[in-house]
Amino acid sequence: MPTIDWLENHMTYCDTFARWVHQQFHYEFEDLPLAQWQQEFAEGQRNDRWKCLIALDHDQLLGGAALATDDLSSRPDLGPWLACVFVTPSARGTGIAEQLIEGIGSHAQDVGIKTLYLHTSDQRAYYAKRGWTEEEQFKAWGKEQWIMSRAIR
Numbered sequence: 001m002p003t004i005d006w007l008e009n010h011m012t013y014c015d016t017f018a019r020w021v022h023q024q025f026h027y028e029f030e031d032l033p034l035a036q037w038q039q040e041f042a043e044g045q046r047n048d049r050w051k052c053l054i055a056l057d058h059d060q061l062l063g064g065a066a067l068a069t070d071d072l073s074s075r076p077d078l079g080p081w082l083a084c085v086f087v088t089p090s091a092r093g094t095g096i097a098e099q100l101i102e103g104i105g106s107h108a109q110d111v112g113i114k115t116l117y118l119h120t121s122d123q124r125a126y127y128a129k130r131g132w133t134e135e136e137q138f139k140a141w142g143k144e145q146w147i148m149s150r151a152i153r
Contacts, residue, residue, distance in 0.1 A: 002062055002096060004103050007052040008045040013061045014038070017054060021064075021084045027141040044068075052084065053103045055096045063087030065100035067108060072119050074140070075147065080108070082118040082150075098130065109152045117149050124148065 007014055018041040022029050029037060044050025044066075054064040063086050071081035082104055087097045108116055117135075120127065121143040124134065132148040139145065 002055040002057045002091075002099075004053055004055055004099055006045075007054045007064060010054060010056065011042065011045065013054060013056075014042045014045065016061055017052065017064050017084075017086070018042070020086050020088075024086050025084075027143070030141075050084070051107070053100050053107075055087070055091070055100060057091075061088075062091040063096050063100060065097070065104050067104050067116075071117075072147070074138075075117075078117045078147065080113060080116060082116050085118075101130065105150070105152060113152050115149050115151055117147060119145050119147050121145050 007017065015038045018038040019034060021041070022034050022037050041050050041052075045052060049069050050066045052064050052066040055062040064084060065082060065086075066084040068079070068081040068083035070076065070079055071083040072078065082101060085097055085101065087100075105116065118127065118132065124146050127148050128134070132150045135147045135149050137144060137146050
């Protein structure tokens with residue numbers, strides 16, 4: 001069973017996780033070099049702009065998910081956001097993503113957030129099965145995208 005904890009308590013993994021996110025969602029980072037993103041993401045652990053939960057199996061990083069204050073510049077009216085959800089290929093299908101997402105949701109509830117948002121191009125069904133609702137469709141980065149939301153109870 002992996003350990004789920006805040007990245008701020010394990011900053012040695014910060015650059016690695018930021019690199020994974022930068023690679024996975026490369027189309028969102030076309031104008032943001034990796035080193036700049038790594039610095040922004042590390043600062044986000046201290047200023048809560050990218051508050052990230054990670055999954056660890058002893059000293060092996062398995063994945064993470066973040067609570068972001070702003071994850072879609074075209075929609076500054078929405079937020080906060082579930083963002084940067086990524087699990088290593090070898091750990092997929094084990095429920096880690098769901099644990100991370102629920103951890104972000106629990107934290108959101110603890111700090112009084114009423115609604116979380118996310119945007120996705122290919123995981124609508126996954127999130128819908130977990131209580132997320134489609135809000136709107138838009139096109140960005142050359143792909144159809146969906147904004148989804150979930151009420152926090």
